[in-house]
Amino acid sequence: MPTNGQHRPNSILDLLEQPPPPAVEDATRLARLRTAWRESWEEGGFLYQRWEEVLQARHAGWHEIANWIKAAGLLAGVCLIVIMVDAASDITSAALKGLSAVPASDAGAGHGLWGTVDHPVRVFLAQQAAHLPLAPAALYAFWQLTGLLGLIGGFFGNAGARIAWTLFGCGSLAMVWSASPAGGRAAATGLAALMWALASIFALRGLTLRPVVHNHPPQFQPQFNPALHIHATIPAPTPAGDDYDDEPDSIHPLQR
Template sequence: MTDNDPQNQPTPPTRRAAVALWWATAWSEGGLLYRRWEELRLARRAGWHKMANWIKAVLALAGACAALVLLDGGIGVTNDAVNRLLDAAPAVQVGTDTSSGVWAVIDNPVRSYIAAHSASLPISASTVYTVWQVTGLFGLLGGFLRSSGACLTWTAWGAASIAMVWSATPADGRTIATGMAVLAWTAASAFALRGLSLRPAVFTQVHNAGARVEPHLHLPAPVTPPADDGTPDNVHPLQKR
């Protein structure tokens, strides 16, 4: 019987045996799964900056997924709450001159503009007018509390209101109505934009380490002239090559 006999050839390992060998090797000291388990076990004590990068990636991905789920649910709940609040708000007559006094110069053009441009919207003109009022109130109160987002909202709300007054006021009184709207918005901005300044901020940094500086005066050492032995200085000994 020769060595080429198929009966003498070693039997190749089965797939199950190969998987078992890989599993044992991976969990042995220094193996792939062993190192991953050690990194996971030490992650709590290592902190965010020293933990393994793959753990950071898994945590970041899980946090992003959780944030998306919460945001999706929160948007639905907020939308339902806002719709119920607006439906519960009393209906406001839009498109009719119901205001009186100085406020009517600004409010009536806004009502007319909203009534003329909200017919194709899925909400009523009364709801749009309520949202306009709530937005202005939010910008005024939030800006007074020095919120940057509220200050931007107040600025955009004022610009939109002035544009509506200009567009909806008749031509003979448009300039006066727009000027009064600008003055009213500017006066209210004293509260909404409280703390803002048009002057550029200048920051001066002085670094003082607290070290005591003592002046020192360095004088060169006096040069002592060589003693005069009577030998002329222009005579040099003859050197042999």
């Protein structure tokens, strides 16, 4: 009953119905969370089972791995691919801008071993760009990028990159032959061929002209088990005391 304007509980039920103080409620919630966390790591708990699936995934095949691990791995792989593609696009854009800033032809670029091969290429591209809606620097940058990608991709065994590297070398030799001075055309082209052959050691690493023969046993091997089957007819034994000689010829004993 209320006393001095305050309600005093007069039974145990009234005490249970009253809401607990905030401090007691927070302590109860924290105790429940600790209990749930401890029980989830016990044998048969949720986190215990997930951790066992992670440990088993190291030695299990793809079909035996838990579905949530597959989904997490695929999601992480997609995110990694997106990040790598974004970074590669930025690097490629910066490289193209840097290569485009290089002049297509330089009067002093024809000196030296590399200039003997590179200068005719620049001159050839500059001459061809005059008839195309492209800048000479763009053609030269594309030529350099094709060679770089063919060299790197061929080193890692990519078939398309090796084809691009082969076409890059043939085209470079043709450009050197066309734009080199007439007196040193053969020497410049031969030098370019040697430099391309040396670089092909890395671009065509592991490539062989021998045919690869795979000897795989046939999946189905017929088995022959010869067997000889002999069918013999065994006459029935003649009963004792029965003589068929004195019977007419039209009557014969029954044979099995």
